[in-house]
Amino acid sequence: DARWSDGKPVTAADYVHTLHMMQSEAIVDPFYNNYAEEHYEDVVAIEPYVLKIVGKFESWRPLDMFGLWATPAHAVTLEEGFPKRYNTTVLPVQGPYVLSEKAAGQYVVFTRLEDWWGKDKHYWRGMYNPDRIHIRVIDDSDRALDFFKKGMLSLYRVNTAKKWAEEMEFEATENGWAHRKRLFVDYPSGVYGFAMNLERTIFQNKDFRKAIQYLFNFDEINEKLMYNAYYRAVSAFTGTEYQNPELKPYGFDPKKARQHLRKAGYAKRGEDGILVDGEGNRAAFTFSYGSKGLERHMTVVKQVFKRFGVDMDLRLLEPGTAFRNGMEREYEMTLMGRTAGRFPGPHQYYGSVFKETKNNNNVWAYGTAYTDSLIDVYRFNMDKNKRLQAMHELDAILQDEAFYVPFWQAPFMRFLYWDYVSFPSFYFPKRIQQMTDWQVFWIDEDKRRALADAMADGRALGRNAVIDVDPYEVKDRLEAAMKAAGDG
Secondary structure, three states, X not given: OOEOOOOOEOOHHHHHHHHHHHHOHHHOOHHHHHHHHHHEEEEEEEEOOEEEEXXXXXXXXXXXXXXXXXXXXXXXXXXXXXXXXXXXXXXOOOOOEEEEEEEOOOEEEEEEOOOOOOOOOHHXXXXXXXXXXXXXXXXXXXXXXXXXXXXXXXXXXXOOHHHHHHOOOOHHHHOOOEEEEEEEOOOOOOEEEEEEOOOOHHHHOHHHHHHHHHHOOHHHHHHHHOOOOOEEOOOOXXXXXXXXXXXXXXXXXXXXXXXXXXXXXXXEEOOOOOEEOOOOOEOEEEEEEOOHHHHHHHHHHHHHHHHOOOEEEEEEOOHHHHHHHHHOOOOOEEEEEXXXXXXXXXXXXXXXXXXXXXXXXXXXXXXOHHHHHHHHHHHHOOOHHHHHHHHHHHHHHHHHHOOEEEOEEOOEEEEEEEOOEEOOOOOOOOOOOOOOOOOOOEEOHHHHHHHHHHHHHOOOOOOOOOOEEOOOOHHHHHHHHHHHHHHO
């Protein structure tokens, strides 16, 4: 009984239409063209509500590898001009909300369908509660906080440790009219940290790479600049069961750094204090990044490196330029940041097939026949224990190769909300990334009226003393793992 928002039924033909769309040159999207070619043998609508999908290879995660979404065949035609026509076209949807208002660059409003076909289904029970969702476009976090303080936002996500530590005490929170929470969530962190370009001579020396690892002082940065708010990442697969539990961070260790620098040939300092090798080559490289918010952090890193004879020149680029340079390997060391899904994608990041080409996620130009074999076990082997074993070994190899310096992880969501916004005891599902992903909260109109009266009278409602919420025991696991790493 699934229906599109225009009332037409969702049928198997809509899924077949998606495959045809992915295959079509009209969409001008080589990624989907290639994906369809590599993954689908056939997709057939056997009956109006029965779909048959045949993949091109065996997989232990068929829904992830061969799953399709529905495209309204009655509303989407595959003709020349497809991208321009459908870039801004509002299409029928299967979900509970439809776009009801919009102002370019200002806001969008979604209204809940009263007769949504899924409202009484077990899976969606307790979800999608607000009748209306108004999303404002605010290009500055400070301005967004001002909007919240004025009551113009119901929810506000706090994205920086500084703001969380220094700017959360104001009239509304002091009086209990608004509350703050740090909810620990269980979601993969993705790749985030220094990436070294193995095509550049200086980083082809493994000892030099290891020296860089030992000179990265995470604890100092976390304490001085981030209010000890974050946790050190260790693995290439952080937040998944494929993370090797035996790995420990390199840690800040100048003695080991010096040993590796000497092994790399950097045994004496030049006139400027920077180490040089036997041929007079300086221990120097350029770090390119596209986030001005990291300028303070990188300045600290630069100062530490210089103290030990390594010169890191900082180059702040426009975000798009930094990303493009990374994809084209036009860098020496850069900041690598990628989100992650439930399952890691080691093939795209470490597969040797991508080492010889550019404009892919193997930005470091890494890959060997042996690591390819481990990746293939993960991709194709139906035995979960063998997949885990292969990925844990791969994780250990990647750490030992030392071309990726994991930064920090923030396995939590910090947010403010007004007292009239109500939540279940767990606040949000553990896999959440954005507050708008799952509407399990609801608006309590009685509490809204009580809040308005209290604010008009200048009367406090009482503060909620519980700030950290850890329903999935993520914080406990992380702190136990960090303690074990420190003890080791």
